[in-house]
Amino acid sequence: MSQHTESRTTPPDAGRSASPSTTARGGDDIEVRGLTRAFGDIRAVDGVDFTVTGGLLTGFVGGNGAGKTTTMRMIMGVLSPTAGEVRWRGRPVTAIDRREFGYMPEERGLYPDQAVLDQLVYLGRLRGLTASAAKASVTEHLERLGLGERAKERVQKLSLGNQQRVQIIAALMGRPQALVLDEPFSGLDPAAVDNMVDLLREHTSRGVPVLFSSHQLDLVERLCERLVVLARGKVVAAGTSDELRSTSVVRHRLVLSGDAGWVRGVPGIHVVDVDGPTAVVELTDERASRALLSAALERGDVLDFAQQRPSLAQIYREVTA
Structure with a gap:
């Protein structure tokens, strides 16, 4: 298992202006505290507490309707919580902080008629990268995920698995300070899964907290240092694999x-x-x-x-x- 490093320094991305939020420091954790979201009389998420520790892969598992996607949306500010809060580096997370997070939503947000390279560069610019830095990052990721020769193709011409790879690149480009990924391995073949895992390990090696959801329990068990299990909107188990096995x-x-x-x-x-x-x-x-x-x-x-x-x-x- 990877070891959590208590203090680390990460330089800002070469194509991004330096700011306090782009320089990693010790305690790069996402803390979810009492997070609750009600839709009318239904509590989709009910008092959820867990920590996504910097430098570790945290698997987020639960059945359909358990509240995983709703929780991730609140972490990213897509949904406002009914109660509770999300903390980053020991303080309440801000919109500026979230600009530094890589996010892969459940609903894919790609423009089908736009070329892959152009679309990803555009999304990189929205993330604050310069045009040259965005293009360099996108080109590297396309090559690593086996899409280098598809850069000029429109998204709608790609298979669902390749569209998934493009969506992953949108989350990973640049140097995100945290990663929140909803079902990133869905539809990927074994080779793409291995490439994806290598990329995630590179981010955790520089202290980035990574939270990803998946229904593939064998994959989560193989990859993750920590696990969070959700059922009926509540955390029913959390810890390392060994800690969960001991109970x-x-x-x-x-x-x-x-x-x-x-x-x-x-x-x-x-x-x-x-x-x-x-x-x-x-x-x-x-x-x-x-x-x-x-x-x-x-x-x-x-x-x-x-x-x-x-x-x-x-x-x-x-x-x-």
Whole structure:
């Protein structure tokens, strides 16, 4: 896992005028404190608290309607919170601060009839880059994401996956001080995912906090140093993978030489799954493991009996149930 650096200095982008908000300093964290958003009588987000730590990838997961997109919109100032606040570097975030954030929204905001290069340079200018700096940054990112030869094409001529890459570049160009990305890996092939991960790691290496949402739990588990799980508008779990695993139900995998169906009758055992010679169980009584193993040895060979490392999918099901 990456280590959080307490103090770091990041020079302003070469094509951007220097300002207090473009010089990174220690404590480059996005803090979400009591964030709430109501739509009439419905609280889409209800008192959410978490921190996106500088220099780390934070995965934001939850089912449809959990409140992830609404939370991200409030972080970026697209929606005003009903209550709570967003803090940046230890103080309330400002509109000027947010100009330095890279944002990829859920709804893609591309002009279909405009050429890819022209459109991205225009968006870079809106972000405060000079024309030359914007073009240099866009050209580099197009090459790295495999779109160098498509720069003159109109967006509508691209596949959905390539349009996704263009939207990603819009968020990453220049030197964003923070990244908030809503489903950035959706529709990308494995090679594009790897390229995207390399780019994000370059940003975290200079202390940038990165928050991204995804429904791909295996990808989140592989990439993220920290996780935030949202359900029904509330944070139901947050921490490192190891911290979340430490609170998860412990499971054991038993592999026998014969059928394992008999384990259902062992006291102190909750059987999660049985598939032929393999059983996955939870021990409801600490003393049950010895009884289970003894019973298994009386029936034949025990090929494996080991504690299972809980997956993010298992943890997710437990905390959102």
